[in-house]
Amino acid sequence: MPTAAPEHRHNHQHCIDEAVSHARRLCAERGARLTTIREQVLTLVWANHQPVGAYRLLEALAEQSERRSTPPTVYRALDFLLEQGLIHRIASLNAFVGCADPGHRHSGHFLICKHCNTAIELDAANIDTAINRAAEQRGFSIDSKCVEVVGSCQHCREQGHD
Amino acid sequence: MPTAAPEHRHNHQHCIDEAVSHARRLCAERGARLTTIREQVLTLVWANHQPVGAYRLLEALAEQSERRSTPPTVYRALDFLLEQGLIHRIASLNAFVGCADPGHRHSGHFLICKHCNTAIELDAANIDTAINRAAEQRGFSIDSKCVEVVGSCQHCREQGHD
């Protein structure tokens, strides 16, 4: 899978391009329609590695296109992107972030830095295993998981934050 | 620790009484003031094992007392109860649920049934360990965790739901 925890400095345009082309490919394969609005929203979500709220996206969308947009426009695009597994919703922030590995459907697990706000998507089989086991013991069958960890990322800690 | 996963049928009044007396004891020890409103809200949160929203609590509070209540009343009580570790917030539901083990502070880990809406609080050291390890590997220091798993509980599965 692609690197889930980007270094602090990197060529972010590459992330965006990769995400969009990956999305196009997947949607084409699935016969899902990645329309202009949906692709715009995906691109805006990918503007950086910080989760972004729906109304921030709405503003950004309004700025870059002439059409005036309303909340349903954005929420519908977000719903589509969530269904396709192209983004994740961070429940504790009411915000959305690009999925680092849209190839296979999964619930995201995130480390969220309280200083720089960056969300690092984990690919930790251990966590899933531990959760699956706990659920199994209780006869509970899992539909979806949400793991959100807040704290300080390495980069910010090195900067003296903590 | 007390049983975190109550059987489907149980003497729930016992849960409520236990929660309230535990809360009184802890607050007394800590010099925290468990006022009437706060205790009322705690009791209402414990009305059952389903997470409950702030505005539902507000209605319930209005019903049972003559004073008219407003959102800040409830949110402040909830904030207090959260600080004291007497309840947990379920981010993915914007709702609150009683803490099964208020003795020691911890982030709650929950299995939430989509059918009966019951939230089962886990006490799974494995999960914490796995998360701690993943964070450590990335130089990330943890403040708080949130683990919310949605699916079908044993009881509902036995009833044919799934």
Added chain:
DNA sequence: TGCGCAATTGCAATATTATAACATTAATAG
């Protein structure tokens, strides 16, 4: 091509969740 169906988008209103700011009242220490 053009018709018809289904998916998408536009649009207005409103629901739901949460907080800000400031006034008032209650509890507690000295």
Added chain:
DNA sequence: CTATTAATGTTATAATATTGCAATTGCGCA
């Protein structure tokens, strides 16, 4: 018993999300 802090009351509003219906677009197929 008074000064101080904590808690609550009150009004308003911010932030997030959805509903319902109309208009439009995309697309398969006659």
